[in-house]
Amino acid sequence: MTSRKDFLSQQAPENYVAGLGRGATGFTTRSDLGPAREGPSEDQIKEALAKRAAQLGAPTPSAYGAVEKKEEENDDDERFQDPENEVGLFATGAYDRDDDEADRIYQDIDERMDRRRKARREAREKQEREDYEAKNPKIQQQFADLKRSLGSVTDEQWQNIPEVGDLTGKNRRAKQNLRQRFYAVPDSVIAGARNSTEFDTSVNDGAQTSGSGGDNMDGTMTNFADIGAARDKVLQVNLDKAAMGSADANSGSASTIDPKGYLTSLSKTELKSQNYDIGDVKRVESLLQSVIKTNSRHPPGYIALARLHELAGKPVKARDVMAQCCSLNPHSEDAWLESIRLNEGHNAKVIAAASVKENPQSTRLWTRATELETDQQSKKRVLRRALDLLPKSVVLWKQLVQLSADEGEARLLLSKACSEIPASIELHLALARIVETVDEARKVLNTCRRANPKNAEVWIAASRLEEQVGSKNTVNIMKRAVQSLANENAMLKREEWIEQAEKCEEEGAILTGQNIIRETLSYSLDEDDDRKKLFMEDAQASISRGKYKIARAIYAYILRIWPTSKSAWEASANLEKVHGKKEDLWNVLEKAVEAVPQADDLWIQYANEKYQSGDVDGARIVLGKAFNQSPSENIYLEAINLEARNGQIDQARNLLAQARQEAGTDRVWIKSVAFARTHDDNATALDLVTQALHLYPAQWKLWAQKAQIYSSQRLVPQAREAYATGTRACPAAIPLWVLLAQLEERQAGSVVKARSVLDRARAANPKHARLWLESVRLERRAGHLAAAKNLMARALQPSECHRSGALWAERIWHLEPRTQRKPLALEAVKAVEADATLFAVVARVFWAERKLEKAVAWFEKAVLVDSDCGDTWAWYWKFLRMHGSEEKRADVMEKLRLAEPRHGEVWAEVRKGVGREGWGVEQVLEEVVKLLE
Numbered sequence: 001m002t003s004r005k006d007f008l009s010q011q012a013p014e015n016y017v018a019g020l021g022r023g024a025t026g027f028t029t030r031s032d033l034g035p036a037r038e039g040p041s042e043d044q045i046k047e048a049l050a051k052r053a054a055q056l057g058a059p060t061p062s063a064y065g066a067v068e069k070k071e072e073e074n075d076d077d078e079r080f081q082d083p084e085n086e087v088g089l090f091a092t093g094a095y096d097r098d099d100d101e102a103d104r105i106y107q108d109i110d111e112r113m114d115r116r117r118k119a120r121r122e123a124r125e126k127q128e129r130e131d132y133e134a135k136n137p138k139i140q141q142q143f144a145d146l147k148r149s150l151g152s153v154t155d156e157q158w159q160n161i162p163e164v165g166d167l168t169g170k171n172r173r174a175k176q177n178l179r180q181r182f183y184a185v186p187d188s189v190i191a192g193a194r195n196s197t198e199f200d201t202s203v204n205d206g207a208q209t210s211g212s213g214g215d216n217m218d219g220t221m222t223n224f225a226d227i228g229a230a231r232d233k234v235l236q237v238n239l240d241k242a243a244m245g246s247a248d249a250n251s252g253s254a255s256t257i258d259p260k261g262y263l264t265s266l267s268k269t270e271l272k273s274q275n276y277d278i279g280d281v282k283r284v285e286s287l288l289q290s291v292i293k294t295n296s297r298h299p300p301g302y303i304a305l306a307r308l309h310e311l312a313g314k315p316v317k318a319r320d321v322m323a324q325c326c327s328l329n330p331h332s333e334d335a336w337l338e339s340i341r342l343n344e345g346h347n348a349k350v351i352a353a354a355s356v357k358e359n360p361q362s363t364r365l366w367t368r369a370t371e372l373e374t375d376q377q378s379k380k381r382v383l384r385r386a387l388d389l390l391p392k393s394v395v396l397w398k399q400l401v402q403l404s405a406d407e408g409e410a411r412l413l414l415s416k417a418c419s420e421i422p423a424s425i426e427l428h429l430a431l432a433r434i435v436e437t438v439d440e441a442r443k444v445l446n447t448c449r450r451a452n453p454k455n456a457e458v459w460i461a462a463s464r465l466e467e468q469v470g471s472k473n474t475v476n477i478m479k480r481a482v483q484s485l486a487n488e489n490a491m492l493k494r495e496e497w498i499e500q501a502e503k504c505e506e507e508g509a510i511l512t513g514q515n516i517i518r519e520t521l522s523y524s525l526d527e528d529d530d531r532k533k534l535f536m537e538d539a540q541a542s543i544s545r546g547k548y549k550i551a552r553a554i555y556a557y558i559l560r561i562w563p564t565s566k567s568a569w570e571a572s573a574n575l576e577k578v579h580g581k582k583e584d585l586w587n588v589l590e591k592a593v594e595a596v597p598q599a600d601d602l603w604i605q606y607a608n609e610k611y612q613s614g615d616v617d618g619a620r621i622v623l624g625k626a627f628n629q630s631p632s633e634n635i636y637l638e639a640i641n642l643e644a645r646n647g648q649i650d651q652a653r654n655l656l657a658q659a660r661q662e663a664g665t666d667r668v669w670i671k672s673v674a675f676a677r678t679h680d681d682n683a684t685a686l687d688l689v690t691q692a693l694h695l696y697p698a699q700w701k702l703w704a705q706k707a708q709i710y711s712s713q714r715l716v717p718q719a720r721e722a723y724a725t726g727t728r729a730c731p732a733a734i735p736l737w738v739l740l741a742q743l744e745e746r747q748a749g750s751v752v753k754a755r756s757v758l759d760r761a762r763a764a765n766p767k768h769a770r771l772w773l774e775s776v777r778l779e780r781r782a783g784h785l786a787a788a789k790n791l792m793a794r795a796l797q798p799s800e801c802h803r804s805g806a807l808w809a810e811r812i813w814h815l816e817p818r819t820q821r822k823p824l825a826l827e828a829v830k831a832v833e834a835d836a837t838l839f840a841v842v843a844r845v846f847w848a849e850r851k852l853e854k855a856v857a858w859f860e861k862a863v864l865v866d867s868d869c870g871d872t873w874a875w876y877w878k879f880l881r882m883h884g885s886e887e888k889r890a891d892v893m894e895k896l897r898l899a900e901p902r903h904g905e906v907w908a909e910v911r912k913g914v915g916r917e918g919w920g921v922e923q924v925l926e927e928v929v930k931l932l933e
Contacts, residue, residue, distance in 0.1 A: 160293070236854065238826050239842065281312050296328050299335040306338060318342055326351075330358040333365060340368055348372055360389045363396060370399065379403055391420045397427060407434060418444070422451040429461050438469050454490035456481065460500060460516070464509045478515040482523070494523055498538060502547040514553040521557050532562060536571065548579045559595075566599045573605065578898060585609060593625070600626070600634040607638060616646060633663040637671055649679065666696045673705045677914050682709055700726055700733035707739065716747050727761075734770050737761035741774060751782045769795070769804035776810055789815055805835025812841050821845045836866035840875050852883050867899040870907025874928040881929075897921055906931050 285308060291301035302325035309318035322339035329335050336355035340348050352369040359365055366386035373379045383400045390396060397417040404410040414431040421427060428448035432441040445465065449458045459481030466473045485491045492500070497520040504513035521538070525531050535558050542551040555572040562568060569592035576585040589606040596602060603626035610618040619642055626635045636659035643652040656675060659668045669692035676685035689706045696702060703726025710719035723740035730736060737757060744754040758775045765771060772795035779788035792811050795801050808828035812821050825842045832838050843858035859876040866872065873896050880889050900921060901907060910916065910927045919927075 232822065232849075236822075236851075239822070239829060281308065284308060292325075299325055299329050299332040302329075303334060303338050306342065310342065315342065326355075333359060333362050336365055337368060340372070356386075363390060363393050366390070366393075366396060367399065376403055394421060394424050394427060397421070401430070410434060418447070422447070425452055425455055425457055428458070432461065432465070438465070441465055453484065454488045456485055456490070456492055456500070459484070460504070460512065463512045463515060464504065464507075467509055467511045478512075478519045482519050491523065492520075494520065494525075494538075497521075497523070498542070498550070501550050501553070502542065502545065505547050505549050510549050513550055514556075517550060517553040517557060521554065532558065532565065532568070536568070539571065539575075543575065543579070548575065551575060552580075563595050566596050566602070569596060569599075569602060570605075573602075577609075582609075582613060593622075593629075597629040600630060600632050603629075604634060604638045607642065611642060611645075616642075631662065633659065633665045633668055636663055636668065640671065640675070644675070664695070666692070666699045666702070669696065670699070670701050670705065673702070674914075677705075677709065677712075682713065685709055697729055700730040700736050703729065703733075704736060704739060707743070711743060711747065714747075716743065719743055720748070731764045734761070734765060734768060737765075737771065738774050741778065745778060745781075751778065754778055767800055769801040769807055772801055772804075773806050773810060776807075776815075780814060785815070803832050805832045805838035808832060808835075809837045809841040813844065818848070834865050836862045836869045836872045839865060840872045843879070844875065847879055855879060855883075863895070863899075867895075868901050868903050870901035870904035870911070870924070870928060871932075872904070873899070873901055874904075874907065874925060874932055877925055878929050878932060893922070896925065904928075 285305065288301060288305040288308060291298065292305065295301065302321055306318040306321040306325075309315070309321060319339070319342050322335065322342055325332070325335045326339050333355075336351065336359070340351050340355070343351055349369075349372050352365065352372055355365045356362065356369055363386075366382070370379050370382045370386075373382055380400065380403055383396055383403070386396050387393070387400065394417075397413070397420075401410050401413050401417070404413060411431070411434055414427060414434070417427045418424070418431055425448060428444055432444040432448075435441050435444060442462070442465065445458060445462045449455075449462070452458055459477065463477045463481070466477060482491070497516055501513035501516040504510070504516065521535065522531065525534070535554055539551045539554040539558075542548075542554065552572070552575060555568060555575065558565065558568045559572065569588070573585060573588050573592060576588050586606075586609065589602060589609065592602045593599070593606055603622065607619040607622040607626070610616075610622055623635060623639045623642065627639075636655060640652045640655045640659070643649075643655065652675065656668070656672045660672060669688065673685050673689045673692065676682075676688060686706070686709050689702055689709065692699070692702050693706070703722055707719040707722035707726065710716075710722060720740070720743060723736060723743060726733065726736045727740060737760075741754040741757040741761075744750050744757060755775070755778060758771060758778065762768070762771045762775070772791065776788045776791045776795065779785075779791060792807065792815055795804070795807050796811070801807055805828070808824075808831070812824050812828060816824055822845060825838075825845055828838055829842065839858050839862035843855045843862060846852075846854040846858060856879075859872075859879060862869075862872045863876060873892075876892060877889075877896075880892060884892075902911070906928050907924065910931065911919070911924050916924070916927075
């Protein structure tokens with residue numbers, strides 16, 4: 001064996017510095033706890049480099065012994081060098097003694113200049129270092145004063161410091177995992193343990209197999225009925241969320257945290273003895289004990305611990321905890337109130353007396369002490385004692401007044417309270433209500449107004465007082481109120497004034513509310529603002545809140561500023577029609593036609609209201625006045641309808657002839673043709689429609705009337721020619737294409753031709769839901785269900801008519817099995833969002849499943865989305881005739897009369913049918929119900 005030591009056991013070379021070759025030096029920790037071991041000095045480094053160069057035979061670092069300057073940093077990349085630098089030009093030149101002398105001279109100059117600036121630089125660096133250390137002290141410096149103060153800590157205080165335990169992350173996670181680890185016991189083990197001590201006295205004849213009844217070997221049972229019911233319930237919830245447009249379907253629970261501390265209020269939770277573990281109670285108790293030991297001046301900790309004891313069935317211990325808290329925190333209202341709550345009878349009174357003794361300025365404690373008394377005299381005595389100490393407490397004065405049975409005593413108490421608290425508006429208003437005379441009430445309100453010049457409630461109360469006594473001074477009071485509050489810069493916002501007016505309407509002060517609207521509705525609005533639109537929105541908002549008189553006042557204010565506004569008059573008339581009396585509606589319409597005599601709609605509405613009330617002569621008078629003001633086609637047509645409904649056929653025919661001469665519009669010609677067809681005069685109707693088509697060849701309704709005349713006479717070729725000519729003249733008229741396809745299918749009996757017509761129609765009018773719907777129905781009626789489903793899939797593509805409610809309704813009800821209707825309805829509601837036809841089909845789905853409440857809800861949504869769709873009303877009425885009450889049917893019929901629907905696939909066909917021009921809403925409804933599938 002060799003005696004040479006291994007490499008790691010050998011002695012280090014002389015001047016060896018570990019890590020020097022890789023640039024290692026001393027370092028400073030992140031917490032700035034002090035520098036590490038210092039590295040080698042500059043002389044040691046130079047000596048080591050010189051020795052290393054001698055061993056390798058390399059030249060010394062300086063050929064002529066010149067002291068080289070320390071390089072501060074590595075040279076930059078050659079790409080970023082200054083192009084003016086010519087150092088590279090002499091890289092290949094010889095370095096002689098003259099060059100070395102020049103370098104020493106320059107170095108001496110640099111060192112001399114550096115010595116001249118050294119003192120200032122060192123002073124500046126020292127100042128910067130001191131500033132940095134002052135702003136960023138080390139950890140030991142930050143806790144130096146605390147360490148010194150530890151010398152004054154007594155042994156008792158050291159013993160009272162709580163143990164924090166092992167809070168390292170590793171041990172804490174391990175302990176939590178141990179506590180949370182559990183194993184679920186199988187049902188078979190529980191069932192076996194239960195049956196192990198039972199004796200079976202029955203004889204098993206082996207007739208039943210092990211799998212009968214749906215029970216499995218492990219004791220579980222699969223109930224497919226419950227699974228289906230749960231699935232239906234989930235779909236119902238999703239449908240409701242989709243209909244309400246709620247994108248957020250998340251639900252959860254939140255704990256209520258006491259805003260004054262960090263303890264969860266235990267009073268919000270009702271624990272039962274079987275719902276919590278004793279170990280959990282002890283663990284929470286130990287935590288709360290630690291809280292009150294750490295900070296004995298923290299009442300919420302004591303309150304939480306007392307409530308924990310109370311819920312755990314230890315009321316005596318809870319009282320002891322609160323008694324200790326009250327002794328340590330005598331000025332805590334919450335602590336005294338909790339202690340009073342935990343005690344009963346005489347003990348509670350004793351504690352209340354002690355609490356008000358410690359806290360004589362606490363209104364809450366005096367109020368609680370009053371509540372503990374049982375008789376009225378004791379309550380009054382406590383309140384009077386409290387008012388001696390708290391004469392400015394409004395709450396105490398109110399309680400004392402409420403205990404007074406005599407009105408005279410209450411008046412005296414309120415007078416005393418108002419003198420003590422002149423700024424209390426509530427007390428002054430209460431006194432004004434119970435004084436004996438109106439003059440005294442005015443005096444009280446004036447006193448309150450002078451004490452509270454910036455409060456509008458006093459002015460409103462004064463106006464209401466004048467209204468109650470029948471004075472006409474309410475308008476002047478509100479004018480003065482606005483001026484005074486504006487001078488005090490205390491005017492309310494417009495919305496707040498409207499709220500005050502609505503409050504007056506609720507309490508019966510109608511005139512005061514109207515005066516508030518009159519004086520404040522335009523406040524803070526400029527002439528440039530869209531005031532009319534804003535006022536109309538205010539009126540609609542008041543109507544939605546049920547404040548119809550305030551809405552009527554707003555409309556009156558609008559009409560005072562814009563007396564010729566047609567929209568304002570229509571809105572006012574609609575308000576009176578829905579929520580007012582018939583006489584009020586007539587008065588509004590009479591003023592409207594006088595203010596806007598050129599508005600045909602107002603004249604027609606006025607005449608219709610007269611006719612519906614049974615005053616036919618009054619309706620004729622109204623239309624006569626309308627003829628004098630504006631003899632337009634609308635007035636002519638309304639007069640014709642009036643005479644036709646009353647059986648004056650000749651008079652109506654003469655009016656039509658006069659209208660064709662004076663106001664010969666396409667509507668007048670269409671009405672003339674329909675009138676002739678209604679009275680079975682097809683020859684005259686055909687002659688009229690021929691004349692009309694020469695004047696208006698682009699009116700598709702005239703082509704449809706001509707074809708329908710031929711169709712009623714079984715002249716299919718002529719009808720087909722009329723439809724075809726109409727589609728060439730009006731290619732965008734969808735009803736013409738549909739009528740032509742129905743003619744080919746129903747009268748000509750050619751499904752192929754009908755399909756061809758609809759294909760050409762879809763080519764001429766792409767992305768039209770009505771044409772796709774007719775194509776699907778054509779295939780379904782022909783028995784081609786597969787072709788119908790194929791067309792429906794194409795129609796519901798995003799590039800076509802994905803948002804058509806009629807298409808989705810057709811697919812749900814006719815093309816899918818019954819079990820798929822509800823999931824498909826959910827998908828449709830999400831895609832379409834709001835469509836009356838779709839909502840009606842969803843209601844019918846629930847109706848078929850006998851879920852009547854859900855069906856009613858969806859029918860209500862349908863009529864709310866589109867009240868002009870008559871088919872929806874008809875389905876709703878059909879449902880109510882089977883499952884609705886008399887009150888519900890009467891309510892729906894009233895809403896239907898107000899809506900007056902005009903559209904709907906079946907509704908429009910029945911309403912505009914020949915011979916049905918004079919039908920009312922009820923007649924059309926009954927006929928539509930008969931025709932519904």
